[in-house]
Each structure stands twice: as C-alpha cells, then as structure tokens.
Amino acid sequence: MSHEVIADKSLATQDHLFKLIIIGDTGVGKSCLMKRVMDNEFKAEHQVTIGVEFGSFGLRVDGKVLKLQIWDTAGQESFKSVTRIFYRGAHCVFLTYDVTREETFVNLLEWLKEIKQHASEDVRVYLIGNKSEMEDQREVTFQRALEFAKEYKLHKVFETSAKTGYNVEEVFAMVAKELYMQSKREAEAAQSANHTAPQDSGKQGGVTLGETSGTKGGKKGKKGGCC
Numbered sequence: 560m561s562h563e564v565i566a567d568k569s570l571a572t573q574d575h576l577f578k579l580i581i582i583g584d585t586g587v588g589k590s591c592l593m594k595r596v597m598d599n600e601f602k603a604e605h606q607v608t609i610g611v612e613f614g615s616f617g618l619r620v621d622g623k624v625l626k627l628q629i630w631d632t633a634g635q636e637s638f639k640s641v642t643r644i645f646y647r648g649a650h651c652v653f654l655t656y657d658v659t660r661e662e663t664f665v666n667l668l669e670w671l672k673e674i675k676q677h678a679s680e681d682v683r684v685y686l687i688g689n690k691s692e693m694e695d696q697r698e699v700t701f702q703r704a705l706e707f708a709k710e711y712k713l714h715k716v717f718e719t720s721a722k723t724g725y726n727v728e729e730v731f732a733m734v735a736k737e738l739y740m741q742s743k744r745e746a747e748a749a750q751s752a753n754h755t756a757p758q759d760s761g762k763q764g765g766v767t768l769g770e771t772s773g774t775k776g777g778k779k780g781k782k783g784g785c786c
C-alpha cells in the first residue's frame with residue numbers, strides 16, 4: 560500500500576489518530592528517532608528528555624489522513640512514575656535498545672514489565688534496535704533480537720539508524736498503516752455483526768461499531784484509531 564508523508568506538522572484534521580509511545584533506556588536514541596521522523600534531522604549531542612515530549616507524524620493512505628501521535632519518554636528510573644501515565648491508551652509501543660550496548664538489550668525485560676503493568680493488554684509492541692549503522696561496535700545481533708521477540712510475543716522487530724535515517728520513516732509509516740488496517744478490519748467486523756445480529760435470534764448484536772472484535776492470536780482487538 561503506497562503512502563505520502565504529510566509535511567504539514569500542524570495536521571489539524573485527520574481521519575485516524577493513533578497513539579505511539581517510545582520507551583527504552585536513556586541514550587538509545589528515542590528522541591533522535593522522533594526528531595528524524597518529524598523533521599528529518601539528527602543531533603549528535605544527547606539532551607536528556609525531561610518526563611515526556613510529544614510529536615506527530617502524518618501520512619496519507621487510501622485517501623485517508625493517518626496521524627501518529629508520538630510520545631517520547633525519558634529513560635531514567637527517576638522519571639518512570641511520570642512516564643507510566645502515558646502508556647494508557649497507547650495503540651503501540653516502540654521498545655527501543657541500542658545495538659552497540661548490550662545492557663540496553665538486557666534491560667528490555669524491565670521495560671516489558673512496565674508495558675505489562677501499565678499498557679493495555681492488546682498493545683502492539685515493536686522491538687527497535689537503533690544505531691544500526693555502527694556495525695563495528697555492534698554487541699547485539701539481529702538474530703538475538705528476533706529470538707527475544709518470539710519468546711516474548713512482540714509484534715515485529717526492526718533495526719534503525721536515527722543518524723543515517725535508515726528504516727526510520729519506513730517503520731513509522733508501516734506502523735501507521737498496520738494500525739489503520741486493523742481499525743478498518745475491526746470496523747468492518749463490527750458493522751457486519753450489527754447487520755447479521757437481528758436475523759440470528761432477535762437478540763441485541765454483541766458488537767458495537769468501534770468496539771473490540773477478535774484479532775490476531777485470539778486476543779481482543781482494541782479500539783481503532785479515533786476519528
């Protein structure tokens with residue numbers, strides 16, 4: 560499915576809005592990923608994020624405007640109580656690590672606990688290994704990330720480089736499209752359930768438009784992007 564990135568950052572109107580939260584240890588490149596996708600820029604110096612910063616990324620797909628609302632969180636332990644609030648209502652999580660620092664990969668287990676405790680049960684978790692252009696300093700192989708994702712049932716795995724831009728726009732665009740397709744499927748399922756229900760037994764149809772319906776892995780799907 561082709562797409563066109565919408566340059567207008569104000570993006571006052573959109574057909575679908577999806578919330579994405581970026582988490583992971585400090586210094587892995589969360590803020591740089593957001594800066595790259597929003598402004599196509601990279602900053603070499605590390606400015607510690609205080610609490611949470613907010614951005615957005617817009618896309619036109621299928622004649623519809625999709626907007627990703629991006630919440631870039633601080634990685635430090637001291638900010639966790641603040642950032643936890645932002646897991647609520649997130650459609651997806653970018654769980655990030657630095658491919659050149661193994662400790663940031665090991666710490667993913669702690670971040671998974673945060674997701675389990677504070678995000679909704681059916682949130683999509685994408686594993687993102689950043690700084691992929693630093694091949695000579697790599698400490699975590701892609702294979703290891705794939706195995707981790709399989710073991711913990713994460714949705715997908717990618718490597719990116721906020722520095723070169725490798726895979727950044729592609730990943731954000733793909734996620735927006737996946738969320739859009741999911742919300743479309745859910746709306747269609749809800750609609751057909753509404754149409755067929757009265758013929759069944761005269762009982763109330765169990766699914767209301769915009770409510771959950773079964774999706775991948777037998778889990779309940781979440782509310783589609785709001786309009």
Ligand SMILES: Nc1nc2c(ncn2[C@@H]2O[C@H](COP(=O)(O)OP(=O)(O)O)[C@@H](O)[C@H]2O)c(=O)[nH]1
Pocket residue numbers: 584585586587588589590591592602603604605606607608634689690691692693719720721722723
């Ligand atoms: N080589 C390289 N450095 C990066 C990349 N992404 C971020 N950095 C650097 O890593 C440091 C931390 O980045 P930042 O986005 O502030 O990390 P955050 O704490 O996770 O938000 C900064 O010095 C960035 O310049 C990348 O893809 N490649």
Ligand SMILES: [Mg+2]
Pocket residue numbers: 589590591606607608631632633
């Ligand atoms: Mg940051």
